Amino acid sequence: MIKVAVLGLGQMGATHVEAAQASPYVSQIYGYEPDEARRNERAAELKITPLTLEEILADESIQMVDIVASNDAHVPLAKAALLAGKKVLCEKPMGVTLAEAQDLLNTKQKCNGFLQIGFELHYSRMYQIMKEWIDAGLIGRVVNVAIRYYCSEFHRANTWRSKGTGSFLISEKLSHYLDLQRWYYAGQEKPASVYSISAPKVVSYFNHRDNHQISIKFSEGGIATLNFIMYSASRYHKDPLQEMLAQQAQDGHCLSCLICGTKGVIESDVFNRRIRRWQFSMVESGLENQIVENISFTPEEDNYYFHCVKEQNLRVYELVDKGLPPDVPAEDAFETMRLCFAAEQSEDSGEIIRL
Template sequence: MINVGVIGCGSIGVKRHIAEYSENKDVKLVAFCDRVLKRAEEQRTLYGGGAYKDYKELLADENVDAVSVCTPNYLHAEIAIAALEAGKHVLCEKPMGVTLKEMDAMIEAENRSDGQLMIGHNQRFVKEHEIAKEWIASGRLGRIYSFRTTFGHPGPEKWSVDGRDSWFFKEEEAAMGAMGDLGVHKADLIRFLLDEEVVEVGGLISKEDKDFSDVDDNAVCILRTESSAIGTLQASWSFYGAEDNSTVIYGEKGVLRLLNDEKYSFIFAGADGEVVKENYGGIQTNEDTGQSKSSQVMGRFISALEKDERVPVTAHDAKKSVQIILSAFESDRTHKIITGE
């Protein structure tokens, strides 16, 4: 049994982390923290344990084995490092951090500690994506030539507990907007699916839609991988209609469409005429809670701790996904293609 504390009891903390932990037989929720103490107390009423306003008080609770960090982006590194130093395992929401320096400090803190640090890139655990990775690795698509991946919805004001006043829209707390919220998911997914690094990044990033926001709401990036596959990544908080969370992979032997069709979440159209259409359940949306279409991020985290195995999304790995996003901002700022790995 793993005793878990959740730091940050907003929408993500409650609807994703706490909801999924509460359904896991190997978890006991024992502590909750939020800078709005009432939110932590509401969770304590439901699950028992302690309620705190200061995360340092939660970390001093010796009954806590592991924590989820579900706070504004600028606090991810500070809290994760403190938790590791306090002897806790850490599951941190994405983006891992907002600068290379602080992400390096997080990795160093994990190396010094007895705990593990996992980053919550849920798209890796979507069944459509797991099967697609197997197909690509086996050569079913042949050489990969191109791809496009998109994540867009109307924006956090539609579901954040604070609406338009949410930290998501404050540069000093979020650092990044749609790119940090959605783009980093897709950067990580492309790395996961293709099992290679992005070596060149071009980015066009804008803030045109939300006049109450300090951060970006639309971005289109061009990426080149190690094998010279080229593709696009789009992130938007301005998709006023159906959410788009799709990815299309163009290979030598056909085209694979993931979460790109209302009826079939996995479609392969082969160059030889073969057609495969499957529906594996799709991806969890902001309307889903707990394990309904669950990403299983929390389940994978707990399973690794219970089995004394390495967590499936390490900090060292997740840092590379954030690097792509940071390179996109640099590209937009300098009007140059940024070369990485």
């Protein structure tokens, strides 16, 4: 069994701690926050042992660290941990610039360390089913992956998130979905160029842009689009008479992924809790298309189908305990970061960026 230290004990840090507490592979959990009083307070709340960063890095019995600090701290912490011989699970983004992400990848390669970046959608049953259908050839060759993500504002005023500048949101949040698009084309095509635009921002207290339309052209002609708006849906105020997703499905929220292939189409729809597949057939008069699979799930199954940080972490602790390599190599996560920063560069320059 392994000892794990969680660096960053904010909201997501608590989720990492809960996953470690649920893992049969973890014997002890430590926590670190830079401010001593906050460190002790959060450690008490989360029922873990507070330590300083120096203590964590020096203790050889702590094999693994989870980095769940604000984004600017990811790479300095991950490099220090790798150089101290720790295995590292680091939240996305892999760095706040491409140079930083490259620096982290170089460090990992030089010390032949274990580094997995938290692109947890790979562990979501919803997105895994779609990947399995693609790999089984059920929709033929993928030609278009279109993602729409419309939501309410979730970067509150005066936080490190709302203070992020430029196209910060792309690597902070949309990286999950660009990563998904790369995953669905994996083994078939690679991103070749990206063009992204953003309309004037609407949320006045953001330092960063609040809407993005990202178009990717892949090496063999396939395309992907990601359309994101962060103010089109009602804020959820914990209506006691309505379950959260049931309300959000009707109030402007949308998180759907439509994958078109040469033999059919797949769609995931988070707010309607469903995954569907259409199959093409050719009749004399032309193309027919019909739904052949329709999977739905219940609120109790949300964690399994799409909130999957816990599933990711449980698996990574198992990998570390068994001495196995990451499921998703850091080299692959780096390619997603390359795409994120190219989209940002495109918005800044107004040009198509070739990868």
